[in-house]
Amino acid sequence: MDRNWENFLLPYKQTVDELKVKLRGLRSMYHLRKEHGPIEFVTGRVKPVNSILVKSQTRKIPLNKLETDMEDLAGIRIMCPFVEDILEVVEILKNRKDLKVVFEKDYISNEKESGYRSYHLICEYPVQLIDEEKVVLVEIQIRTLAMNFWASIEHSLNYKYQGEFPSHIKTRLQKAAESAFQLDEEMSTIRDEIKEVRKNYRYYKEDYGNR
Ligand code: 0O2
Secondary structure: OOOOHHHHHHHHHHHHHHHHHHHHHHHHHHHHOOOOOOOOEEEEEEOOHHHHHHHHHHOOOOHHHHHHHOOOOEEEEEEEOOHHHHHHHHHHHHOOOOOEEEEEEEOOOOOOOOOOOOEEEEEEEEEEOOOOEEEEEEEEEEEEHHHHHHHHHHHHHHHHHOOOOOHHHHHHHHHHHHHHHHHHHHHHHHHHHHHHHHHHHHHHHHHHHOO
16 A cells, blocks of 8 residues: 555644643643652654554554554653552543543553563544544553663663563563562562651651640
């Protein structure tokens, strides 16, 4: 099929650009309120044409079905400080009026065999073009910084091995993913303990302040 990729991908680029601005704005709002924000940073990309072609072959997605069957032509990634923040971000996104969650994949509770962890929301997003509105699919991946660290490195190594890691490397990557998850859990525990100490200190001050 002779496709004008620039034209085809334009609504996806617009979607990624708009969502990056909106979600980064959300981060600033928490900052202004001086509240703990569940978003550390946001990135986004339109799937490169060569990756689209490879995925359409490996997943047997015909090129005339890309719009409906390739969910991640537009991709947004939200990185959270703590594991608990992930579900908070999921709720925030589900309550938004400018997108509709149509499908979710919880690779946090059900990590992939590779060790990959992330929460994926497949959403419909209406994008305004010159003379029409087009609803496109966008995949929003939500993960912690540690999950992102693991996934980024594993992904870049994947290119080297073209998806087929030798078994000893596969095992080490699975162990590394587990260590990353333990780190996330430890950071959450530390945070809870600090919160508790601060709460007790506040009560102590209030109590003694009244005497
Ligand atoms: P890229 O280069 O990130 O854009 P499915 O048919 O639903 O099983 P699908 O459509 O691949 O398969 O969906 P899935 O499994 O939810 O994965 C979509 C994306 O999640 C991938 O996009 C990756 O970004 C990420 N991902 C999934 N599994 C892994 C993994 O084991 N390691 C890493 N690093 N990332 C993963 P793409 O298409 O691979 O490409």
